[in-house]
Amino acid sequence: MFKIINHKERRKKVDLPRSKKPFSGKWVYRLVAVLFFATVIFTLFFSDYLTIIDMRISGLNKLEEALIRNAIENELRGKYAGSVRRDNLIVFSGKKTTEMLLANFKRIKAARIEKNFPNGLSVTIEKRKLTMLFCSLGNCYVLNEKGETYGALNFTAEELEKENIVTLNDSGGVQIDAETSPLESSFQEFILKLEKAVFDGTGIVLKKQYETPSRMSGDLKVETEDGWKIYFSESVGIEREILMLRTAVIDKIEKERQKDLEYVDLRIANKVFYKFKEGLEQSQAVENVVVPEVKKEEKKEKKKK
Numbered sequence: 201m202f203k204i205i206n207h208k209e210r211r212k213k214v215d216l217p218r219s220k221k222p223f224s225g226k227w228v229y230r231l232v233a234v235l236f237f238a239t240v241i242f243t244l245f246f247s248d249y250l251t252i253i254d255m256r257i258s259g260l261n262k263l264e265e266a267l268i269r270n271a272i273e274n275e276l277r278g279k280y281a282g283s284v285r286r287d288n289l290i291v292f293s294g295k296k297t298t299e300m301l302l303a304n305f306k307r308i309k310a311a312r313i314e315k316n317f318p319n320g321l322s323v324t325i326e327k328r329k330l331t332m333l334f335c336s337l338g339n340c341y342v343l344n345e346k347g348e349t350y351g352a353l354n355f356t357a358e359e360l361e362k363e364n365i366v367t368l369n370d371s372g373g374v375q376i377d378a379e380t381s382p383l384e385s386s387f388q389e390f391i392l393k394l395e396k397a398v399f400d401g402t403g404i405v406l407k408k409q410y411e412t413p414s415r416m417s418g419d420l421k422v423e424t425e426d427g428w429k430i431y432f433s434e435s436v437g438i439e440r441e442i443l444m445l446r447t448a449v450i451d452k453i454e455k456e457r458q459k460d461l462e463y464v465d466l467r468i469a470n471k472v473f474y475k476f477k478e479g480l481e482q483s484q485a486v487e488n489v490v491v492p493e494v495k496k497e498e499k500k501e502k503k504k505k
Contacts, residue, residue: 347381
């Protein structure tokens with residue numbers, strides 16, 4: 201016998217809707233993704249995982265390091281928009297902090313800040329070179345190579361001795377303005393070159409105690425290791441003065457006799473005044489002193505170096 205198939209009933213069975221699952225795969229994926237990104241954002245910006253807790257500073261002594269550390273820690277306090285902590289390694293700006301250090305600490309020549317994952321900073325400081333101790337009316341300031349001043353009380357005697365800097369005393373009685381450079385750059389350069397230039401040109405050793413009647417005069421009085429003094433003038437120039445000193449003193453007066461000198465005055469071009477202890481002042485004309493000229497090309501090369 202043949203079985204009669206009811207196609208309508210079969211079609212109804214086929215067309216019956218499938219039962220819906222509580223969660224489809226697409227919604228599960230979206231939920232996982234949202235949870236993942238929420239976790240990442242929380243970890244990066246709101247948790248303690250990337251909080252800066254290790255700061256290493258190099259290039260400074262302990263006192264200076266404490267000042268720099270305190271300044272950087274002040275930058276790390278607080279929050280951005282009331283929610284994101286400023287001490288978070290990701291949002292911390294090394295560039296802005298470097299600019300802050302250069303603006304507030306004149307002793308710093310350059311600063312480099314590196315981030316160390318996950319919670320550290322490495323701060324490398326390059327200090328400006330201290331060049332001289334400048335004193336007037338009992339107040340003393342330390343100058344760097346740019347002529348900027350620092351209060352001498354910020355340094356210990358051991359620190360200044362270690363720097364091996366020149367001391368310049370202004371006997372003119374003019375108050376030092378700590379906000380501006382107290383010396384003309386050309387006069388400062390003259391002072392800093394003098395000791396080495398004199399030794400290289402004559403073999404005479406100068407003590408590091410210099411004196412000027414006025415910082416505007418360009419004149420210096422310097423004592424030698426043998427106890428006699430030399431008067432210099434910036435207007436005459438180091439090269440010419442060394443030639444004058446060598447011609448009138450080194451080549452004319454015996455070494456043992458030079459110790460009896462009281463002073464040598466080089467402040468007038470091509471004429472040297474000198475005086476022995478318990479003697480009269482003498483003078484000697486120094487003619488045909490030719491100072492070698494530096495060509496423009498050579499000057500450019502020196503500046504490049």
